[in-house]
Amino acid sequence: MAQKKIISIEDRIPKLKETKRKKANRKLIIYLTIFFLLILAIIYLQSPLSNIRDIEVKHNDFVSDEEILTLSELSGEENFWKIKLSEIEEKILKNPVIKEVHVERNFYNTISIHVEEYVRVGYVKDEYEYYPILENGQVLTDQKIQKPGSDAPVFIGWDNPVYLTEITGELKKIPIEISALISEIHWIPEDGNPYKVRLYMVNGNEVIASIRNFSEKMKVYPSIAANLDPEQKGILHMDVGAYFEPYKNDGDDIEENSGDPQSIEEVE
Structure with a gap:
């Protein structure tokens, strides 16, 4: 039977000391590295480099x-x-x-x-000048425009900021392709009804609507307009119910209109 080699404690001590020394050196290097990194961080944070x-x-x-x-x-x-x-x-x-x-x-x-x-929803007319208006009713009075683009309607007669904010909020709710069909939006309040508006459409028709249900009504406008004779211009009433009132002659004002109203409630 082979004899086991016996290592004396004296032979093991130097190896133990060497192992401990290496561990201590590694710890010292780590601590010194951390220390110098902290010093560099402090210098960096206190210098213009940071x-x-x-x-x-x-x-x-x-x-x-x-x-x-x-x-x-x-x-x-x-x-x-x-x-x-x-x-x-x-x-x-x-x-x-x-x-x-x-x-x-x-x-x-x-x-x-x-x-x-905020998204621009149109332009506000002030005499001969125009200003962009945003969806929150904010008018950009510092950005005067001589001629508005055709990408958004022009607001005319809106001297009350409360109702102007309401209509811009409603306009933001309708698809862009529908708002692009609107040329002008006039505020025409009446006694007992401050929400009445008149729209001039790019196809030559007018729309009478209400601020209160503006977005809801205008979302169905394309389907209603599709049922109208494109050769016959007039006023489409969408504030209460829906009916079309043709002009006596194309371009007549609503007060001079004597055409027979055509009910179109079935297309709503």
Whole structure:
């Protein structure tokens, strides 16, 4: 039977000491590395290297980059890691044109401001000038337009901001392809009915409607219009029920209209 080799404690001690020394060295290296990293982090945070390097603004059309930067109160000299993103968002949201905003940190020391503005739903006419109006009723009086585009209706006679806000909110609810059929929207309030509106359509007809159920009624407008004689122009009443009142002569005002009303309630 082979004899087991016996290793004396004296032979094992040097190996144990070497193992302990290596472990101690590894720990020392780790601690020194952490220490130097902390020192470098402190130096970095206290130096201009940790300041904001760039600020970018995205997805804004109506509000300029300069105005958004002014609202954010960022100068570019702030510490990239110490700024509070939620506070910056709250400051930018003070602009009534801005619906939502998201601020984030990006590489390298870049602050990105993502803006979502309220949608433009039309133009407000003021004598011979026009101003964009947003879905929340905000009129952009600092963005004068000499000639409005054909992509959205013109609002005329809306001297009450309360009803203007209501109609823009309703207009936002209808599909773009339907709102594109509207040329002008006039506010024509009556005693006991401040919600009455008159629409001039691009096909030459008029529509009498109510602000209260505007989006609901206008969503069915294409199906109603499809049942009308395209050669016969007139006024489509959609405020209560639905009936078509043809002009005596094309282009006559509603007061001069003596055509026979045609009920079209069955197409609703």
